[in-house]
Amino acid sequence: MMRKLANVVLLLAAVSLCYGLQVSKPHYGDLIGPIPARGELGDTVVGRSFEVRAEKVEFARKLKADRFGDSKVLTTGGIWAVVTVEFAARAQSATVAVASWRGTTGLTYDQTERLSFTDGLLPVAIDPGLPKKARLIFELRPDEVSDATLLISEKLMSALDSQAEISLGPVAIGPDGLPPGTVDTLDMTQPI
Amino acid sequence: MTAQGLDRENGTSERRWRRRSLWSLVLLVPLSLAIGSYDSVKALLGGNDLFPRRVAWGESARFGGSDWKLTDLRGAFGMSNLAPDTVPVLADFSVKIGDPDLQNRWLGCKVMLIDKDGRRWSPTSIASLKTTDNVQTCISAIFSGARSGDTLNLRETFLVPKEATKSIRPAVGVASERPHFLLFQLEKD
Numbered sequence: 152m153m154r155k156l157a158n159v160v161l162l163l164a165a166v167s168l169c170y171g172l173q174v175s176k177p178h179y180g181d182l183i184g185p186i187p188a189r190g191e192l193g194d195t196v197v198g199r200s201f202e203v204r205a206e207k208v209e210f211a212r213k214l215k216a217d218r219f220g221d222s223k224v225l226t227t228g229g230i231w232a233v234v235t236v237e238f239a240a241r242a243q244s245a246t247v248a249v250a251s252w253r254g255t256t257g258l259t260y261d262q263t264e265r266l267s268f269t270d271g272l273l274p275v276a277i278d279p280g281l282p283k284k285a286r287l288i289f290e291l292r293p294d295e296v297s298d299a300t301l302l303i304s305e306k307l308m309s310a311l312d313s314q315a316e317i318s319l320g321p322v323a324i325g326p327d328g329l330p331p332g333t334v335d336t337l338d339m340t341q342p343i
Numbered sequence: 344m345t346a347q348g349l350d351r352e353n354g355t356s357e358r359r360w361r362r363r364s365l366w367s368l369v370l371l372v373p374l375s376l377a378i379g380s381y382d383s384v385k386a387l388l389g390g391n392d393l394f395p396r397r398v399a400w401g402e403s404a405r406f407g408g409s410d411w412k413l414t415d416l417r418g419a420f421g422m423s424n425l426a427p428d429t430v431p432v433l434a435d436f437s438v439k440i441g442d443p444d445l446q447n448r449w450l451g452c453k454v455m456l457i458d459k460d461g462r463r464w465s466p467t468s469i470a471s472l473k474t475t476d477n478v479q480t481c482i483s484a485i486f487s488g489a490r491s492g493d494t495l496n497l498r499e500t501f502l503v504p505k506e507a508t509k510s511i512r513p514a515v516g517v518a519s520e521r522p523h524f525l526l527f528q529l530e531k532d
Binding site for chain 1: 426428429455461462463464465467468469501502503504506507
């Protein structure tokens with residue numbers, strides 16, 4: 152009788168262990184997803200092949216850019232966010248190609264493609280010992296600027312590779328719905 | 344035979360098979376791990392330049408079906424549009440073609456510079472220097488239609504920090520030879 156009871160207890164224990172393993176196992180996408188390297192504005196975030204430091208974030212209503220020798224002003228229905236970053240390669244030359252802005256609600260904005268030929272935008276080729284500055288430019292909804300996270304990786308599908316995740320911190324919103332430091336026009340033709 | 348005798352014999356046989364099964368695990372577990380990881384290990388070895396094959400200055404080495412020789416490695420100082428501590432470095436090779444099937448033998452051709460700390464620089468497209476018509480890069484040479492016996496002049500340009508220029512050595516890797524790669528020594532080595 153005792154032996155039967157012990158077997159039933161053992162079976163129940165095995166079933167609950169299996170159930171526990173099943174419900175607690177990470178999603179396949181998480182297992183093979185990017186490996187986060189976290190930091191804040193001003194920190195040097197170290198990934199597998201590159202380091203990145205976000206120096207400053209600027210907001211603007213318009214951007215001035217050169218396109219094939221012509222000066223263009225790019226307007227937006229939202230707000231432009233321009234993040235100045237410095238990249239450094241670690242053990243070998245690398246190319247950093249992808250950046251996105253994840254807002255506080257989880258909405259994620261890829262870097263804009265409206266300034267495709269401007270100098271200093273991604274993709275940026277970096278070599279060991281030769282840090283290089285770049286601009287990451289996003290077109291956002293104004294309510295997505297606060298407590299945002301900047302996501303930077305070498306390639307779009309950075310499976311099992313580093314992804315820098317930089318917390319940009321809280322940003323106050325003025326009565327006009329924009330951050331108080333928002334300028335009218337940022338000149339992207341100026342050197343970084 | 345009595346029932347007790349049968350039980351004893353069955354028990355002995357069961358124990359023997361249990362022992363055999365346990366011992367077989369010693370073989371089967373590593374074997375299944377090896378089979379499961381075979382493709383990954385093959386991809387790791389085939390996709391990375393891991394083991395250097397040193398080539399003395401002035402000598403040539405058979406690699407990817409051709410004879411590779413480093414002819415020059417020099418800095419191109421004085422370019423105005425670069426940061427002050429950045430030096431463009433030119434690596435020149437003379438390659439005598441053996442097997443002309445370059446699209447297979449030279450697939451994934453990668454010329455790089457390696458310093459004493461193991462840092463690796465890939466060719467740059469930022470510093471473009473004028474070259475004569477018969478100078479090619481490793482990738483353009485693949486599609487040059489070169490025949491067996493031809494000699495190709497290859498040049499790659501790199502951007503290197505000034506502090507690394509003393510210890511950099513050129514290296515060449517191609518998919519057909521990986522994980523081995525050629526590491527060229529300089530005259531002073």
